[in-house]
Amino acid sequence: MKIAISTGGGDAPGLNAVIRAVVLASIRRGWECWGIRDGFNGLLDPQQCTGEPVMRLDATSVYGIGALGGTILGSTNRADPLHYPVRQADGSVGEIDRTEELARLLRENGFDAVVSVGGDGSMAIAAALHDKGVRVVGVPKTIDNDLDHTFATFGFDTAVGFATECIDRLHSTGYSQHRVMVVEVMGRYAGWIALHAGMAGGAHAILIPEIPYELAAVAAAIRARDAAGHHHSLVVVAEGAEPVRGERTVLAGAETGRLERLGGVGARVEHELAGLTGKECRSVVLGHLLRGGSPSAFDRVVASRFGAAAVRALALGQGGVMVALGDGAIGTVPLSEVAGHTKTVPLDSDTLATARELGICLGDQA
Amino acid sequence: MKIAISTGGGDAPGLNAVIRAVVLASIRRGWECWGIRDGFNGLLDPQQCTGEPVMRLDATSVYGIGALGGTILGSTNRADPLHYPVRQADGSVGEIDRTEELARLLRENGFDAVVSVGGDGSMAIAAALHDKGVRVVGVPKTIDNDLDHTFATFGFDTAVGFATECIDRLHSTGYSQHRVMVVEVMGRYAGWIALHAGMAGGAHAILIPEIPYELAAVAAAIRARDAAGHHHSLVVVAEGAEPVRGERTVLAGAETGRLERLGGVGARVEHELAGLTGKECRSVVLGHLLRGGSPSAFDRVVASRFGAAAVRALALGQGGVMVALGDGAIGTVPLSEVAGHTKTVPLDSDTLATARELGICLGDQA
Amino acid sequence: MKIAISTGGGDAPGLNAVIRAVVLASIRRGWECWGIRDGFNGLLDPQQCTGEPVMRLDATSVYGIGALGGTILGSTNRADPLHYPVRQADGSVGEIDRTEELARLLRENGFDAVVSVGGDGSMAIAAALHDKGVRVVGVPKTIDNDLDHTFATFGFDTAVGFATECIDRLHSTGYSQHRVMVVEVMGRYAGWIALHAGMAGGAHAILIPEIPYELAAVAAAIRARDAAGHHHSLVVVAEGAEPVRGERTVLAGAETGRLERLGGVGARVEHELAGLTGKECRSVVLGHLLRGGSPSAFDRVVASRFGAAAVRALALGQGGVMVALGDGAIGTVPLSEVAGHTKTVPLDSDTLATARELGICLGDQA
Amino acid sequence: MKIAISTGGGDAPGLNAVIRAVVLASIRRGWECWGIRDGFNGLLDPQQCTGEPVMRLDATSVYGIGALGGTILGSTNRADPLHYPVRQADGSVGEIDRTEELARLLRENGFDAVVSVGGDGSMAIAAALHDKGVRVVGVPKTIDNDLDHTFATFGFDTAVGFATECIDRLHSTGYSQHRVMVVEVMGRYAGWIALHAGMAGGAHAILIPEIPYELAAVAAAIRARDAAGHHHSLVVVAEGAEPVRGERTVLAGAETGRLERLGGVGARVEHELAGLTGKECRSVVLGHLLRGGSPSAFDRVVASRFGAAAVRALALGQGGVMVALGDGAIGTVPLSEVAGHTKTVPLDSDTLATARELGICLGDQA
Structure with missing residues (x-):
């Protein structure tokens, strides 16, 4: 099994703890784990990325990162695969859906599954990838705490x-x-x-x-x-x-x-x-x-649990779901139910x- | 309405935020609010207490204390009213149940209700007071997070x-x-x-x-x-x-x-x-x-919600219950169900x- | 001996530690200690001040304040006694020197000496008071670290x-x-x-x-x-x-x-x-x-040393000086040498x- | 020019900031910079060391370490070159002076100079190396603040x-x-x-x-x-x-x-x-x-200044000295004057x- 992990949207404290948990839980199962740079840009726009656009992640890559803010993979919301900016013939900037191409690139790179960490936008991309046959598990990220279907997430x-x-x-x-x-x-x-x-x-x-x-x-x-x-x-x-x-x-x-x-x-x-x-x-x-900053103990623990739960879901053959925190325990929610629901203060x-x-x-x- | 608040057992960050919330929510309803020193010792053993054994609490008394560790009321587990230490005729130390006397003292002091903040031991005392006709609402406190019936509490x-x-x-x-x-x-x-x-x-x-x-x-x-x-x-x-x-x-x-x-x-x-x-x-x-130390933001918020919820329960005529955090919302649990259940790591x-x-x-x- | 303490200009972490040290070191010598509100406005413009414009300070007033940011006396740079704003006949705002009046008010209130904590502006006021016969010791305060004649001060x-x-x-x-x-x-x-x-x-x-x-x-x-x-x-x-x-x-x-x-x-x-x-x-x-915020350990110690040194200087009969930190030890500098020198980065x-x-x-x- | 850096004795927050400053200031001068593991054990006892006993240090090696506690080189006081433990014929443990051998090893490895960071013990070793012809600059380290000849050092x-x-x-x-x-x-x-x-x-x-x-x-x-x-x-x-x-x-x-x-x-x-x-x-x-822990801002700045000053001293041809903080400025003290003076509270x-x-x-x- 060879999996890819991507972090999208604005950064939030705890992203690195998710990455670390995904990598360690994958290695433990004998899987191979790779990180995609800058959301999905490492695949869609590799020449724009720093260093390797897709990087192998092992225990050494994630050593000690659980306490660090930000994400070692980079994170961007400037080039959403569902609304990818393109310069058009008349010079203006339009947008196209590149998720079909992204699904193909993931397959060509030999990835059996993807863990996609991000907010509302990233979950919509994950749902699109799922529709196109990619096995994907989402991990919810929102510093604003406004994602529905999960009691809490990291960063907040x-x-x-x-x-x-x-x-x-x-x-x-x-x-x-x-x-x-x-x-x-x-x-x-x-x-x-x-x-x-x-x-x-x-x-x-x-x-x-x-x-x-x-x-x-x-x-x-x-x-x-x-x-x-x-x-x-x-x-x-x-x-x-x-x-x-x-x-x-x-x-x-x-x-x-x-x-x-x-x-x-x-x-x-x-x-x-x-x-x-x-x-x-x-x-x-x-x-x-x-x-920015080092995640709180709470966020480190939740982020670790989410990362491990995503790998566990993949190990159970699941796909098209987002991990979520219920009343004290981690569960999963279909990605199709997630998008577009903002959890405001009742x-x-x-x-x-x-x-x-x-x-x-x-x-x-x- | 005249209520008393007591904090018992070991201290935990957030106790002062509970006290503040109880006092402000009471004052807002036109109630009178008093604090009992050192658990219930302010009533049972007033001459052993610092300053006033029972003290009037108003907005000034609780100004700015939400961010402070410890408890302004003092807190003790040395003299449990259910097992009060007494020196016996032969010089050895035995124990007696003084909750009957405590219930009488509360009535004599004109208290219509009591908010009792504490752990397992304090909830047992609260249950005993309830059995003896005192209107009491418990607020769970355990730094170890081992109290059952509540998803979380402050201090942990x-x-x-x-x-x-x-x-x-x-x-x-x-x-x-x-x-x-x-x-x-x-x-x-x-x-x-x-x-x-x-x-x-x-x-x-x-x-x-x-x-x-x-x-x-x-x-x-x-x-x-x-x-x-x-x-x-x-x-x-x-x-x-x-x-x-x-x-x-x-x-x-x-x-x-x-x-x-x-x-x-x-x-x-x-x-x-x-x-x-x-x-x-x-x-x-x-x-x-x-x-010790200033409570975290999480603990300050939970503690404030518990304190306000306790007053709300009293305003609704409730008694013999403990406030508790369910899946995102505060509820109440009968005190009779609380005692003696330790929540260990499953x-x-x-x-x-x-x-x-x-x-x-x-x-x-x- | 009856002394007054005033804090002027923008606030800096450590002001309360200075106040506490001045009060405790005074009490220890049997002196009486008072605080003037809002710089010198408690005397010059008492009706504009919160609560008592001049307040007695004892051990209880300063209990635990060493770790708190800000100043319990209030601090202002809006009404500099040397350039006091006045509305003129034509409606415009001019300014007058009220330090003569301030010196008189200090005497009328029975103050034998003043500890004036502040920056460049406050030291100029202190120098003016000294010229008018008031015994005054300055304590340097500048969060920017730009006061000359002292190796360091608190807040920075x-x-x-x-x-x-x-x-x-x-x-x-x-x-x-x-x-x-x-x-x-x-x-x-x-x-x-x-x-x-x-x-x-x-x-x-x-x-x-x-x-x-x-x-x-x-x-x-x-x-x-x-x-x-x-x-x-x-x-x-x-x-x-x-x-x-x-x-x-x-x-x-x-x-x-x-x-x-x-x-x-x-x-x-x-x-x-x-x-x-x-x-x-x-x-x-x-x-x-x-x-804002609680002063660092370094600032609490320096501020305490400054406060105690100011009282020590008064006890030695000194006046017209500012306490200052030399190479490891506290000394004093004549106020006349202090004003108008900004310590920039060489x-x-x-x-x-x-x-x-x-x-x-x-x-x-x- | 090829220099070595060593950190000895108990660790103190700021060691990594010294290392970083030494490396960056050396690179800037076109020098080559190496780190010795575990005090001087990387040379004296290489088989006991983790990884490379002597490691090349470049800008990447020290990227971001200024904010980290501890020392990336390891630090030990168990095997002091002046009193190196050896098991003797009769089975008991004796000690020998290995500084002569250490001086030879430094020369054999092509090191033109050494920056030795440590406390009293390390300064004695540095003095011994200096006596044996090694160009060495010491950097004072004592979390207890008890080293004489320097106004302050990092860690305290x-x-x-x-x-x-x-x-x-x-x-x-x-x-x-x-x-x-x-x-x-x-x-x-x-x-x-x-x-x-x-x-x-x-x-x-x-x-x-x-x-x-x-x-x-x-x-x-x-x-x-x-x-x-x-x-x-x-x-x-x-x-x-x-x-x-x-x-x-x-x-x-x-x-x-x-x-x-x-x-x-x-x-x-x-x-x-x-x-x-x-x-x-x-x-x-x-x-x-x-x-442990991330060094305070003060310690990071002092440690950086010490590291840069040590390189500056070497660039000026100095040796046999320890950098020290005087009244606001960095200077140097002969190593021969340093050892054995403990700075207690006067x-x-x-x-x-x-x-x-x-x-x-x-x-x-x-």
Whole structure:
């Protein structure tokens, strides 16, 4: 048996632990294990890759990598095989589906199966490969925690842990300077990181994509704290958080133009809260800091279990499935059921209820 | 409504986050909230307590404590109300059941309900109070992760995280000095901490109470690593790990006496592995280091959810239950079902299978 | 003896450790110790302050604060007593010198001496107070490490440590995504943080105010790495770093306008390097994250020594001096010699030479 | 030019950063750089070494190692060339001086110069090699900070930082359980680690080799805290701390025997304080945890500067010297002046004075 492993999309802490587990569990069964560089680009576009586009992986290749962030294989979301960018006759850039070709290349390279690690996009590619006769097992990866069908995956815990550490730090400077500190974290469609890091870090307001926000409510919460003698406040904002319709009322005319030029939602919230409260506000964008770094113990263990479970699934003859964490145990889900489901924060979750009971403003008038 | 909160048994990171959540969620409902010092000793033995044996808790009392380790209420397992130590007429120490008296004291102090945070022992006390007419909700606490009926609780994640950091550190010194490093971690009846920290930290052998160990197997694994050019090895041992019957063969005569004098299992394993492998071995006992410190983000969130859920249960008129984490959501379990069930590592768990597939020796001949 | 302590300017990790040491060392001598809120605003503008504008400090007030970031007294640079903002008759804002009034207020409050903790600005205020007959001892504070006359001060080590941790994190994501990561750190006039964190974090280029940069040199270094098979690069930029004269050639016309709107130097470098190298670039601004957080052990010790030394100086009858760290021992420097000297990175320092020998590009053509 | 680098004695965080700097600074000058395994054993006893006993080092060999603990070359103090163990005719183990042979082997291998990184012992070997005509530059290494002639070296800051983190953790569990926590740290001849970590961690008593201790004084300090309502105390003990003469009075007869069997000074202090105060005491030995782990930013920078300075010294034709950190700048000291001087904590240092002024008991009756 000869298998290939690929890591796609944005990187997340734990990818290397998955790779290590896949390699060690394969070797133990006498299989041969190879890594494809840069998602599937090592096969589709080998001349663009660093070093060997497809590399043999043995115990030495993965020695000690379980504790390292990133992925030794490289990871990219720039050239999705389902929507591969091509320059067209008229000079514009179009896209084509190259999964048929990818399936052929995998066969030509002698791969009996593929372990594809990635998010929603990678699972869609994996499903397409499965439809074209490739035996493939997916491993879910999403730092945002927004993949459905799995209780948890790796990367999220590390991101929440570091975001919490950053919030802890901003408390002390905010306190000393009587400021409102606004922290923007990842989370385009789901507010998991903002909610968990905000609760853990003792934030006073948390704005998530699931709840359109009114900054008037946040400003009222900040004023209430001021009145109680607490002159600093900490607001955590998910990058995908959006105001309720029609809220852009604070800044008019030329100012609106300036607002548009401000980067993300963090800068916008900082700017508007300064206007609404008259207080000094500062924003920090954690962004890339949350992707890197050594994975937390939790993420290393889950990633290892996923990698080993993927090999176990292949050993059992399975294909077309994604490994997933159920209530304490690893199982599998058909790839066909996975794609396109985003797991957002349920509005009736006890975590949201807890946030409110701790006195955290969620940007609505509740 | 006037409620009391008590924290019992050994401390675990997250206790203060529970207290904070109980207090804030109570205040929000207009309730009055009090803390009992040192388990239930603030009521049973007030003159032995520091400061006020029963203290009013308001928003100021719990400001910022969510990120702090330990418990502001103190915590003790020396004077269990069910088995309270008393000096008898003949000078010896016996024990009596003081839960009846405790129930009376709670009523006399005007408490309508109690939130009792603790482990197995505290849940047994809570069950006894419930039987005596006290409305009580339990919050599970076990750093060892060995409480049944709840998917997870606080403290464990922090302990595993710090143990992993320590193992990471011991790798580099072990590597440089070609040594076998033995790390003893908590876990009297269950090997969860050893298993998770060992896997996350890249240990080469993990010994847990669930699998009686043969050091000959560990020594063979160490020799195999030596033969492959890896001259250091890292062994994680749970404090409750035990050898298979009849294994104490390495040291004879006077030496056995010396062995007995060695502290815990870590020192024993160090000593015997040195004899079996001829390599330099060193052991480190993490013990108390794992109980202290600021809780991880995960533990802060779970602890907050537990605290808020306990108050929510009381608001719904519940009593005689323990809050518990199911598959993603908080629920309750009758206290009568909780006591006496230890959740050990299932021998067929995928985590153990993963450990073996990563090449980790589990001390048996598998 | 009754003394006052004030913390001014931006906050830095270690301020609370100074306060604690001043208080404990004073109490031990039987002195009375008070804290002034928000720099000197507790006296000059008491109605603007939170809670008590001047607060009695005893052992309980400072219990456990040595490990906390920020300052319990608050800290501000908005209302410098030497240049106090006043609204003038015509509505514009002017400024007046209120140090005479401040000296009077200190006397009226019965303070025999003042410990003034802060940076260049605070030392100038301290010198002015000394000239007006107030016995004052300064404690140097600068997170940027740019105060002359002292070998080191607190805050810098914590900032460098956390910046290094952030750089470590950005390596793994940069590596996986083949990106150029640009990290902007504090350092308006001096590049100490950038230089030390960049060297510790293994940066490939470091841009500091002391060396005007040419991005062409940085781009060449990045291309050389690419050619050697290293497709990610990490650039650390001090906020005060500036291009050599005339370098703004990359972007012309409308683009230049857009560039101007980009925030700081980090965004500018990111943008221009993308143009020069054709690689994906991302920037992160660490800013406020570096001010907050628990001080490092080094900073706690230095801060404690400074606080105790300030009290010792007062006990010896000294005034008009700043405590300073010489070669291993604490001494004092006349305040009159302190002001206005910025300690920049010497161009002939062995640290800069080391950076070059490690192959780090410093933005010049050397 | 062809140079060799060797790391000897116990490992310390920063060794790899020295190696990296030596290699990169050498390559930059067009030199060839080799590493000797396991101190000098790669030459003296090659068959005992892992892999290649002498290994070529290039930029790839040292890529990214600056952030790693330990030493890629291995490090040993078991076979000191000056006192090399040999089995004699009668079966006993004697020792011989093999530095003459080592000098010959270095010449035979074509090495023009040697960079020898290590502590007191390694500097003595380096001095001997210098006397025998080998060009050698020493780099000081001591985690205990007890090497004279250099203001600071690497390893100490990392050890103090981690010890402080451990003490921070023990505070919360000690507080919750009303216990006395005793922490034993490294420091056989000098108390630098204990003093700095103890001050930074807010210890209540610190025992160092420089001040013979009386536990009666420590017990009195603990009782005074109890009386003031603080029922936990934290005692930091350097492994080399010793009681004043005749203090072993607590335990008599059979008990004394048991005491002797207790491991180090930490267990002894725990045991005796329990007897003297009647309080629950627990001890933790940090030992090996302090040697490992990723070096702090400070240590990485100092180690890099030392490595580059050693190469610079060689480039200037120097030999027989040790690089050293003076007041902010790197210099060199003749090896002949280095050996045998231990830098202990001066009894009149302001750091000790500060400790007393913070109310820390130093084990004497002062």
